[in-house]
Amino acid sequence: MNVLMTADAVGGVWTYALELCRALSVHGVDVALATMGPEPTEPQRAQAERLTNVTLHCTSYRLEWMDDPWDDVACAGAWLLALAARERIDLVHLNGFAHAALPWRKPVLVVAHSCVYSWWHAVRGTEPPSSSWERYRHRVAAGLNRADVVVAPTRAFLHELHRHYEFDVPSRVISNARTAPLAAARVPAKEPIIFASGRLWDDAKNLCALDLVAPRIAWPIFVAGDARSPDGREARTDVLHCIGKRGDDEVAQWLARASIFVHPAHYEPFGLAVLEAAHAGCALVLSDIATLREIWGDAAIYVDAREPSNIEGALRLLIDTPHERVRLGRLARRRAATLSTSRMGEAYCALYRQLSSGPVRERSVA
Numbered sequence: 001m002n003v004l005m006t007a008d009a010v011g012g013v014w015t016y017a018l019e020l021c022r023a024l025s026v027h028g029v030d031v032a033l034a035t036m037g038p039e040p041t042e043p044q045r046a047q048a049e050r051l052t053n054v055t056l057h058c059t060s061y062r063l064e065w066m067d068d069p070w071d072d073v074a075c076a077g078a079w080l081l082a083l084a085a086r087e088r089i090d091l092v093h094l095n096g097f098a099h100a101a102l103p104w105r106k107p108v109l110v111v112a113h114s115c116v117y118s119w120w121h122a123v124r125g126t127e128p129p130s131s132s133w134e135r136y137r138h139r140v141a142a143g144l145n146r147a148d149v150v151v152a153p154t155r156a157f158l159h160e161l162h163r164h165y166e167f168d169v170p171s172r173v174i175s176n177a178r179t180a181p182l183a184a185a186r187v188p189a190k191e192p193i194i195f196a197s198g199r200l201w202d203d204a205k206n207l208c209a210l211d212l213v214a215p216r217i218a219w220p221i222f223v224a225g226d227a228r229s230p231d232g233r234e235a236r237t238d239v240l241h242c243i244g245k246r247g248d249d250e251v252a253q254w255l256a257r258a259s260i261f262v263h264p265a266h267y268e269p270f271g272l273a274v275l276e277a278a279h280a281g282c283a284l285v286l287s288d289i290a291t292l293r294e295i296w297g298d299a300a301i302y303v304d305a306r307e308p309s310n311i312e313g314a315l316r317l318l319i320d321t322p323h324e325r326v327r328l329g330r331l332a333r334r335r336a337a338t339l340s341t342s343r344m345g346e347a348y349c350a351l352y353r354q355l356s357s358g359p360v361r362e363r364s365v366a
Contacts, residue, residue, distance in 0.1 A: 023345025181252035195258035255280035264305035
């Protein structure tokens with residue numbers, strides 16, 4: 001089977017796409033991986049080139065959630081249609097929304113990773129200004145309604161999609177996955193370290209809350225991720241140990257050492273960073289939001305991340321009770337093992353085959 005899959009190199013979608021492509025390789029699925037937005041870095045290109053079932057196609061067209069993107073979205077659509085015809089694609093897997101409304105001649109799967117309206121509601125407590133974002137909302141809804149099936153990584157996020165957009169097509173929940181790192185085997189014991197990862201400037205990640213907590217915590221808090229936003233704004237901290245953006249192997253080594261992973265996000269449709277920490281056996285302190293509770297159940301401590309004192313209390317509890325740290329780390333690792341890449345690959349492959357065996361839906365441009 002030949003699949004056209006879209007992606008971007010900005011964040012978690014890239015990681016998800018490569019993990020899925022790797023899992024699909026054992027099922028005989030070849031992937032034309034088409035990226036838009038900032039082009040992949042050399043290390044990212046090298047990651048893709050190591051996958052024998054992936055052919056990488058890159059453009060720099062603006063993504064649908066960026067400022068004034070619609071001319072670029074149209075150009076990207078024409079490029080994707082031509083690419084699908086040239087590569088003799090059997091199925092289209094879109095990790096975005098708007099391009100599902102194109103006149104595809106093959107089945108179309110839309111996977112929802114995040115969206116502006118659910119982000120805005122979770123982080124700002126309101127909807128984005130309609131004057132700036134109504135066209136985006138219309139294009140997302142049009143794409144959702146023209147898909148053959150919509151997939152979300154959690155039931156909670158699928159509920160959020162229905163809350164903000166009107167669409168009535170079949171939907172599925174397929175959990176994301178991450179390959180367990182090998183770094184943990186090379187570290188003999190956990191250290192008195194708290195770790196976090198994410199964009200320090202991103203309000204959704206809420207890592208600034210840790211800046212208020214760190215002075216009152218005995219253990220150091222290390223944070224991996226960009227401190228400088230795309231518009232040049234830099235998040236500053238005098239108490240967190242910011243180690244900057246690190247590669248996957250380095251992050252895995254930090255997680256192998258860390259006893260606690262803290263994730264105070266206001267918005268997290270899935271959370272690959274949490275999954276990586278769980279694979280490493282870290283005790284998890286997570287924000288009390290529906291998506292994270294759905295995934296981690298009793299394998300984490302949940303806090304109201306809008307109240308730094310609650311984060312502080314949870315971290316102090318785990319620092320003072322080693323047996324609880326160990327217990328939660330084991331539960332997290334056990335839960336992470338159920339979110340395997342092989343299961344993700346099998347679920348998507350079964351869905352691909354189901355879609356490919358059915359009639360092709362007639363589509364016209366929205």
